Structure formats: C-alpha cells, structure tokens
Amino acid sequence: MNFIKSIKKSQKKYIELNDFIYLSLVTAFILGIVFLITGSDYIYGSSVDWLSQHSVLPDYFRQSFYDTGRLFPEFNLNLGAGQNAYNFSYYGFMNPIILISYFLPNVQMALYISISSIVVVLLSVYIFYFWLKSHNNMNRSTVYFITFLFACAGPLLYHSHKQVMFMDYIPFLLLALVGVDRLYKKDRKILLILSITCMFLTSYFFAVSGIVAISIYAIYKFFEYKENQELYYKLPAGKKPFWFFALRYGASSFIGILLSAVILLPSLAAILSGRGSSDGKSISLAKLFIPQFPNNEMFYTPYGMGVTAIAFLALACILILSKDFSKKFLCICILFVSAFPVGQYLLNGFLYIRGKALIPFVPLILLVTAFFVRDLLAKKYETGKLALVTFGILVLIAISAYMHENPIYIAIVIDLIITFCFIAAYCQIKKNYVFMLPTILIAIFCCYVGNASDTLVAKKDAAKYYDKSKNAAIAIALNGDDTFFRTSNITDSKFTNNIIYGKKYFSEGCYSSVFNKPYLNMCNYDLQLSNPTVNDISITSSNDVLFKTLMGVKYIASTTTAPAGYKAVCQAGNVKVYKSDNAYSLGFASKDTMSLDEYLSLSPEEKEIALLKYIVVDDDVNSSYHSMLKKVNLNMDLKLERTTDGYYHVDTMKGAKTFNVEIPDNLKDCIYIIKCNIKGYGRNRSTIKINGIQNSLSGLNSAYPNKNFNFKFVVSDSADNNILNIRFPKGCSFEFSEFEIYKIDYDQVSALKNNITMMTDVAYENNMITGNITLDKDSYFTTTIPYDKGFSVYVDGQKIDYFMTDNAFLGFSLSAGHHIIKLVYHAPLIKVGKYTSLLGLVLFLIFCGNDFIRLWIQILNHFKRKKLTYSNGLSGNIVYQNDSLESNQ
Structure with a gap:
C-alpha cells in the first residue's frame, strides 16, 4: 500500500515538474518576443494610443487619488476643460490591475504599465494552460500544443504594448471560465462572481463580449454533461433540468455585474451622452445579415x-x-x-x-x-x-x-x-511533431510579424515626452501663482495631450474615446481648430492664441516659442514656460450677446473672435458684431503641380517639402489665420504644417476618419518673426486649394477683454468650483466649462437653472450686483451605481453563504492538520503503517 502511494506521489511530482518546465519554456518564448521587438532602443509601449492614453490616464487616476483621497472622483477639471470623470473610466479607472500601482507611488506609471502588461500575458497563458488541462481526456500533447497557439494568438501579446484595454481583462475572463467549471462540478459560485466583477471593472467594453463568451461556454458545459450521463449524475445537482443550472449561472453573472455597477452605470451614462459611431460610415440592415467568412x-x-x-x-x-x-x-x-x-x-x-x-x-x-x-x-x-x-x-x-x-x-x-x-x-x-511543429512555426511567424509591425516609443523620444525639466519648469511657474488658470504644453502635444503636470495643471485639451459632445463639436466643427491626429475625438493643445485666450490658458510650456502676447517667465533645461496676462477667467459675464443663429452663420475664424467679446445664447438677441479680420493677398509661389480645377497637388512619398514665405507683418504683433481645403481622402494621411502647427486628414482606409477636410491655422509668435514656414511631411499625396489668408492685430484681440467682467477668486476642490463676480447691470454669464447635465448651480446660496452658452459651455443669467457662484458636479447615475453595488454585495454574501461556510471549514481543517503535523513532528511518536495510526510506545 505504501509503495503504491509513493508511486502516485512521485507521478504527481513528475506531472508538476512537467508543468513547470513547459510553462518556463512558454515564458521564455514570450519574453524573447518582447526583447526582440524592443531591443535596446525602444520601450515596451506603442507610439500611438499606449503613449497618449493607456500609460498616462492611469497615472492621472493615481495622482488624483493621492491628492484628494477619493477613490471615486466624479469630475475632472484637469482634462478637456472639465469633464465627467467617467468619460475616462475606460482607461483603467478602478481596474484591479491599475489599483495595485496605487501602492507603488515611486514607480513611474509607464514602467508599471509595461511590466504589468507582460505579467498579464503570462498569467493568461498559465490560467489557460490549467483550464485546458482540466477538461476530460485532454492529453498532455494537446494541452502543450494549444497553449502555445494561445500564447501566439494575434491580440494577446500585441495589445500588451498597443491597446492595453483590449487584453488586460483576459485573466479574469479565463478565471470566469474556470468558475463555470467549478459551478458545475462543486456548486461553487465565488470564483465565477468575482471574476465577472473584475472583468467588468477592468474593461466594461470587452466585458460585454466576455460575458457572452462565458455564457456560451456555460451552455456548452451543460450539453457536454448531458451527453455523458455518468458524469452528469455525479454532479452536486445531478439529474436537475437545464433551467436549474441556467438560474444558478444567471444569478452568479447578474450578481457579478451588480457588484461592478459603481463603474458600469455612470460609465454607461457618460457613453450615452458622449459617444457615437465615429467611423463615419453608415451600416445597412441587409449587410448585417450577409455572412462574410x-x-x-x-x-x-x-x-x-x-x-x-x-x-x-x-x-x-x-x-x-x-x-x-x-x-x-x-x-x-x-x-x-x-x-x-x-x-x-x-x-x-x-x-x-x-x-x-x-x-x-x-x-x-x-x-x-x-x-x-x-x-x-x-x-x-x-x-x-x-x-x-x-x-x-x-x-x-x-x-x-x-x-x-x-x-x-x-x-x-x-x-x-x-x-x-x-x-x-x-x-x-x-508522430505528433509532424503536424504540430509546422503549425507552431506558422503561429510563431504570425506572432512575431504582428508584434514587430507596431511602432514602439523610442527611448530618446520617451525621454523627451517625460522630460523632468518640463515638470520642473511648469512646477516653478504654477506654484508661484495663487489664482486659478489653465496651462498648456504645446510641445509634442499630439502625444502628451493627456499628461497632467501636477495638481494645479488644468488643460483645455484631451484625447478620449468618450467625450463631452458639445465641447468636441465646438473645437472640431464650429471653430475648426487645428487637428494633428487622424481621429475626430481628440482636442489637441496648439499654438492658437485666440482659443488660448478664451479658455484662460495663462501659462504655456514650450521648447520653441509661444503665441503672441506670451512672455517667458522661467526655464528648466530647454523648456520655457510663457505667461499671458490677457487670458480670460474660468467664468465671465458680458454686456454683449449674440444669437445662436447668427453665431452659426459665421465662418470658423469669425466665430473664434466673436466668442472673445460676445456670449452666444439660444435667444432672440441683437448683436453689434462686425468683422475685424482683414484679407491678405500673398504671392506664396509654391512650386507645386497645379491641377485643371486649380488645386495644388503635393506628393512627398519620396521626401518632405518645405517652403518659406515672407509676410509683411511681424507675427509678434499680428495674428495670421490661414485656411485651405483638402479635396478628398488620400491613400495615406494628408498633412500640412505651418510654423509648427499641424493639420492632418485621415487616410482613405482609416478606421476612424477625422473628416478634417478644412485646414485652419492660427499663426502668431512670441518672438520677432515674419516668416511662414510651410511644410509637407514625407509620405503624403493629396490635393489642396489655394491658401486663404486673414489677419488681425494682436492689440485688437487683447482689447476685447475690456468688454467683459471676469469671475474672481476662482477655486476648485474635488467636484466643486466657486468664484465671485460683481456686475453693474443684468447680464448673461458663461463659464469655459463644457455643458453637462450633471451640474447644480448655486448663486448666493440659491439653486438656479442653467443652459448652454457659446454652443458648448455652461452658462446662466445674473442680475446686477455682487454674487457668490458655486458649481457642484455629480456624475449621472453615480448614486444609483453605488447603491446597486451595495445591493450586489448583499446578494453575493447571501447567495454564496454555503460557499463561505465550506471555505471557512476548509481553512480551519487546514490549520488543524498543520497543528497536528507540527505536534507529531515534535513528539516523534506517530508513524503511518498500513493506513493506520500506531504508537511506538
């Protein structure tokens, strides 16, 4: 009997050793791919969304928690001029993997995301291996082979350095599949419920597909057990009908979703108000049901x-x-x-x-x-x-x-x-290897080619994006100013748009797949601000003095120059911080109003100037608006091919083209507005840069075309400069119209501030904004905070109604006199989400009561066995012989 036991024990160890050896080989393969694609010149992160979203927004969540102590913030004034915090929940807000980083304040978030993403891939492979191994009659060769195919699957490793949110829920998805097995075999529900909860907290978008996949697997398992009657009758609920298992699985899934409602419901409210199909393509009903396979x-x-x-x-x-x-x-x-x-x-x-x-x-x-x-x-x-x-x-x-x-x-x-x-x-x-080895080689080839195709962030570029001297310069300027203001970083803003340089850094730009629609429409369509990205969901900080003034951007960080009216106040390394005394306050009142209809009839450049003087309301009001722009006729003399319909044709597939055009005015004193139209989508993106300000139109096959056919550049300079540097970057081929040029003196723009009354003593804490204003007559008041239904507005302690001003912002009416203004924001459905999660917790404890009791008994028995073993080890009096306990004494 003892001999048989020793044989079984050695077999068990042998199997465990095989598992360890095999998983070590798979780990080495995955790490090998990582080292091959990064080498010594790149970091493990893509230069696209990983850099601008997935590695920086979690850092903002962490920093916000350190600053406020609130795990569930409701409002984010630091990004996008002030938005619902749940507009950014997709990027790891309450993600269990990201939450671990909260305990590591000294670890740079970009480094943490890189390492944790690789760990997530490895954990996914390990869980998949043991899950597959647990299936009936699954031989070792098959488990090894399929696990390797899983490790090579296209999205797994690729998105660990590209779109992290596409794959970091996978360990919880796999644990939920294991939880389904435990539900059938042992009637245990805890793992399934908690895995579904964590999956939704990690990625509410992919959790929808995940719960469908898990449900399909749960139904499959029922049919599998029904086909094997011997196994079916051995289940804890053997001979029970389908609906019995369906109810238990459905209840487990439902409770798991309820537990995550604190994230799901406010995120759903944010999505419904700030997300739509952004691919620009209509979907026909017939196409939906025509198979493509x-x-x-x-x-x-x-x-x-x-x-x-x-x-x-x-x-x-x-x-x-x-x-x-x-x-x-x-x-x-x-x-x-x-x-x-x-x-x-x-x-x-x-x-x-x-x-x-x-x-x-x-x-x-x-x-x-x-x-x-x-x-x-x-x-x-x-x-x-x-x-x-x-x-x-x-x-x-x-x-x-x-x-x-x-x-x-x-x-x-x-x-x-x-x-x-x-x-x-x-x-x-x-021989197994005859077909397994070639298939594995094909999978390895596809895995390597797919991962190597991503453009990773070069270490030298990362050093520039995360430049410590930039942080230092911004900190020096911001910490010495006790007023409220916004700040912009216009160097590499396409990549650093979502980086927050400290608690007092408030930016008008942001890049998120969920957004405030009125504000986004204002920037991209009403004002047609320059867009260097190839999507239409990004608001990028640019060198536009008109918009900077309106949005109250008092400080600008730059490695080159700033717009007109800004003067350098400090420097660290090669980063200078510039300051303007003409930037508007977060809120202001004006004696001059403009009707929404008149505003919408203006050109984008006229709208941008009008907003500096008028408050636009959806009412029948009269305005005294007249254009302040002067048209400029310049002989650009661009040496480019002209088409029969008068368009320029530029082709830079072989190399960039640059033209310098001298202008009669100094850009320090005069603002130039330059416009052109792009004829249509090119095969690649269409891009023009003027004095560093970039506009791009998506390529023909872009998944999310930005529809930026009308390029507008607002060009000025803080230094003496009378040159327009027009650059067409390499890799473009498109047609564009003749440049249309207007100008306005900077003094005229700064003088518009005399027509408005600024809010003073502005303060912001958590989800509340306060300030004072004194008016000599009844007026309309506007903030430069995007309009949202989640606000409550109090004037002198009395709650009042508010409405949309400037076709994007939050505003209201004020009577003459001194007023104390308070804006309080509560994310829609946040309270319902908290109460729903609390209900889910109660149901979880009730529904899994037996599981908790069994788990507690197992823990007690475990410690009892440990205690018995320890006592036996001390006395030396107990031996096992023939499966019975005997004493030597």
Whole structure:
C-alpha cells in the first residue's frame, strides 16, 4: 500500500515538474518576443494610443487619488476643460490591475504599465494552460500544443504594448471560465462572481463580449454533461433540468455585474451622452445579415481572434464530422459572432462593426481546436474525410474571394494547405511533431510579424515626452501663482495631450474615446481648430492664441516659442514656460450677446473672435458684431503641380517639402489665420504644417476618419518673426486649394477683454468650483466649462437653472450686483451605481453563504492538520503503517 502511494506521489511530482518546465519554456518564448521587438532602443509601449492614453490616464487616476483621497472622483477639471470623470473610466479607472500601482507611488506609471502588461500575458497563458488541462481526456500533447497557439494568438501579446484595454481583462475572463467549471462540478459560485466583477471593472467594453463568451461556454458545459450521463449524475445537482443550472449561472453573472455597477452605470451614462459611431460610415440592415467568412476578424489580425488556419479546419471538422451536439453548439456560436456582421455589431454595443469585440472568444475557438487535435491524436478522423472538408473550405474561400477582394484569402489558403498536408503526413507516420511543429512555426511567424509591425516609443523620444525639466519648469511657474488658470504644453502635444503636470495643471485639451459632445463639436466643427491626429475625438493643445485666450490658458510650456502676447517667465533645461496676462477667467459675464443663429452663420475664424467679446445664447438677441479680420493677398509661389480645377497637388512619398514665405507683418504683433481645403481622402494621411502647427486628414482606409477636410491655422509668435514656414511631411499625396489668408492685430484681440467682467477668486476642490463676480447691470454669464447635465448651480446660496452658452459651455443669467457662484458636479447615475453595488454585495454574501461556510471549514481543517503535523513532528511518536495510526510506545 505504501509503495503504491509513493508511486502516485512521485507521478504527481513528475506531472508538476512537467508543468513547470513547459510553462518556463512558454515564458521564455514570450519574453524573447518582447526583447526582440524592443531591443535596446525602444520601450515596451506603442507610439500611438499606449503613449497618449493607456500609460498616462492611469497615472492621472493615481495622482488624483493621492491628492484628494477619493477613490471615486466624479469630475475632472484637469482634462478637456472639465469633464465627467467617467468619460475616462475606460482607461483603467478602478481596474484591479491599475489599483495595485496605487501602492507603488515611486514607480513611474509607464514602467508599471509595461511590466504589468507582460505579467498579464503570462498569467493568461498559465490560467489557460490549467483550464485546458482540466477538461476530460485532454492529453498532455494537446494541452502543450494549444497553449502555445494561445500564447501566439494575434491580440494577446500585441495589445500588451498597443491597446492595453483590449487584453488586460483576459485573466479574469479565463478565471470566469474556470468558475463555470467549478459551478458545475462543486456548486461553487465565488470564483465565477468575482471574476465577472473584475472583468467588468477592468474593461466594461470587452466585458460585454466576455460575458457572452462565458455564457456560451456555460451552455456548452451543460450539453457536454448531458451527453455523458455518468458524469452528469455525479454532479452536486445531478439529474436537475437545464433551467436549474441556467438560474444558478444567471444569478452568479447578474450578481457579478451588480457588484461592478459603481463603474458600469455612470460609465454607461457618460457613453450615452458622449459617444457615437465615429467611423463615419453608415451600416445597412441587409449587410448585417450577409455572412462574410472567412474574414479578417478571425485570422492573424490582432484586432480579432488572431488564430491560424488550423482553427478554421477544427471548426469545420467538428461541425461536419463530430457527433457531439455540445461541440457543434460551440462551433455554431463562434461562427455566428465571427461570420455574421450582426454578431459583431451587437457585441460592439450597436456602435460599429469591428472585429475587436471577438477577442474574448479566443479561448473558445482554441478549445474547439483542442478537441479537434485531441480526436486527431486518438485517430478519430480519416484522411479522406479531412481532405473533403479541406477541399470544401477552399471552395468557400474561392467563392468569398470572387465576391470580396481580400488579400488575406491568399494567406489562409497557403496556411490551410500546409496544415492539411502535414496532418495527412501525421496520419501516415503517427508522430505528433509532424503536424504540430509546422503549425507552431506558422503561429510563431504570425506572432512575431504582428508584434514587430507596431511602432514602439523610442527611448530618446520617451525621454523627451517625460522630460523632468518640463515638470520642473511648469512646477516653478504654477506654484508661484495663487489664482486659478489653465496651462498648456504645446510641445509634442499630439502625444502628451493627456499628461497632467501636477495638481494645479488644468488643460483645455484631451484625447478620449468618450467625450463631452458639445465641447468636441465646438473645437472640431464650429471653430475648426487645428487637428494633428487622424481621429475626430481628440482636442489637441496648439499654438492658437485666440482659443488660448478664451479658455484662460495663462501659462504655456514650450521648447520653441509661444503665441503672441506670451512672455517667458522661467526655464528648466530647454523648456520655457510663457505667461499671458490677457487670458480670460474660468467664468465671465458680458454686456454683449449674440444669437445662436447668427453665431452659426459665421465662418470658423469669425466665430473664434466673436466668442472673445460676445456670449452666444439660444435667444432672440441683437448683436453689434462686425468683422475685424482683414484679407491678405500673398504671392506664396509654391512650386507645386497645379491641377485643371486649380488645386495644388503635393506628393512627398519620396521626401518632405518645405517652403518659406515672407509676410509683411511681424507675427509678434499680428495674428495670421490661414485656411485651405483638402479635396478628398488620400491613400495615406494628408498633412500640412505651418510654423509648427499641424493639420492632418485621415487616410482613405482609416478606421476612424477625422473628416478634417478644412485646414485652419492660427499663426502668431512670441518672438520677432515674419516668416511662414510651410511644410509637407514625407509620405503624403493629396490635393489642396489655394491658401486663404486673414489677419488681425494682436492689440485688437487683447482689447476685447475690456468688454467683459471676469469671475474672481476662482477655486476648485474635488467636484466643486466657486468664484465671485460683481456686475453693474443684468447680464448673461458663461463659464469655459463644457455643458453637462450633471451640474447644480448655486448663486448666493440659491439653486438656479442653467443652459448652454457659446454652443458648448455652461452658462446662466445674473442680475446686477455682487454674487457668490458655486458649481457642484455629480456624475449621472453615480448614486444609483453605488447603491446597486451595495445591493450586489448583499446578494453575493447571501447567495454564496454555503460557499463561505465550506471555505471557512476548509481553512480551519487546514490549520488543524498543520497543528497536528507540527505536534507529531515534535513528539516523534506517530508513524503511518498500513493506513493506520500506531504508537511506538
């Protein structure tokens, strides 16, 4: 008996050793890819959204917590001129992974995000491995093989350095799948509930697809157990009908969602008021139900499932050749969400058709692949039938290629033929490596190429973006000023738009997928501010003195120059901070008003100037507005090709082109407004820079076109300068109209301040803004805070109604006299969210009461065994012999 026990014990150790060795090899592979793509010159983060969103917004959340002590802030005045804090919740607000960084204040957030993302990938692989291993009759070779395919899946490693929020929920998704197994096998619900909660807290967007994937798996498990009656009757609730399991799973999922309501509900309110389909493309109802398969969303791409052809072959073989209804059900569900656009449309929250919503289905499609490989190794498939299925897939691809021209079909065909040939060879040779090794090599190739295609942040650029001298210069200027003001960093603002340089740093710019619509529309469409990005959801700080003055930007940080009217006040390193005494207050009243209809009839440049003098209200009022702009006729003499319809054609595919144009005025004293129209989308982005101010139009195939066809540049300078430097960066080919140029003296702009009365003693704390104002007559009052329904406005302690002013801002009427103004913001649905989460906690404790009791008993028994072992070790009197306890004495 003891000999048998020792054999079992040694086997257990042997299996554990194999697990350790295998997972160590997979870890080495993943770290190897990381080192290959970063080398010694790059950091582990993309130069696109990772740099400007995913690594900086979590830093703002952490810093806000340190400054306020509030775990659930409701308002964010530091970004986007003041917005609902839940507009930014997508980027890790209350994400359990990000919350860990709150205990590491001295660790730079960019470094933390890089390391934690790699750790998340490794944890995902480890959890997937043991989850797959737990399935019935899953042999070791299959587990090793499929786990490696999971590690190579397109989105997993790629988005750990690109769009972090696309993958950092995956460990919780996998734990939820493990939780489904525990629900069936042991009637334990704690893991499932907490995993679903953490998944929603980590990424509420992908959690929708995740909960669908988990639900499909839960239904599959029921059918699987029903097909195996012996296992089914051994379940804690054996012989129970389907609805019994459905209710227990549904209740667990529902409680998990309730627990995360404190994030979900206010985020949902923010999305409904500040997010829409931004791809600029209409979706026809018929298109939603026309299958498109195979497609980009399944194969190779990191913006989908990112698997190789063996997964496609597995789906087809199980669907056609398998006799198990449970596995067929799994295949049908995967095919529906991936092949029919309506599936992706639903999973993306009715916003657009995007394959990224399929990422949570990666574990399921690889589970199907595991079933196929397991049965293949068990010799359940005949070579002839596999050949017929492969031929059928090739016919399907040929039909799809005829209907839709797509280069990916070539890759799928080559991949599929190679895979089938080696599977056929395996059927003859009977050696696993014959088909596993080539498939793994294909997966490795796709994994490396996909990850290497991302443009990472160069270390030298990162040093510039996170320049300590910039922080120092800004801190010197801001800490010496006790008034309220806004500040902008106009150096590399495209990448540093969301960076907050301290508690007193308040910016008018931001970049978020959820936004305040009136403010965004004002910047991008009413005023047509310069947009250097290729999306229309970014408000980028630029060298625009008109907008800076209106928004109260008193300080500007720059490594070059600042707009007219700004003077350098301090410097650290090569960063200077400039100050203007003409910047407006956060709120002001004006004797002059303009009707909304008249305002909308003005050109963008006229609107920008009008806002400095008038308050725009949706009412029948008269204004004395007359244009202050003067048209300028310049002989630009651009040596560019002209088209028959008068447009310039610029082609910089081989190299950038630059032109310097001398102007009669000094940009220190005179503001130039330069406009042109872009004829249409080019194959690549269309970009023009004038004196460092950049405008870009998205390329033809951009996922989120910015529709920036009208370029406007507001050019001025804090230094003596009478040159317009016009630059067309490399890689562009487009047509644009003749430049239209206007000018206005800076003194005329600064004099407009005399027409308004500023709010004074402005203070901001948490979600409350206060200030004073004294008026000599009844007036309209406006803030430069974006209009939002979450505010409560108090004047002299009395709550009053407010409305939208300037077609974007929050404003109200004021009578003559001195007034104390207080604005209080509460995020919509925040209270409901807190109470709902509290209800979820109560239900969780009730629903899982038995689980907690069993868990407590297990803990007590564990310590009892430990105590007994310790006592036995001291006495030396107890030995085991023939499974009985005997004394030596």
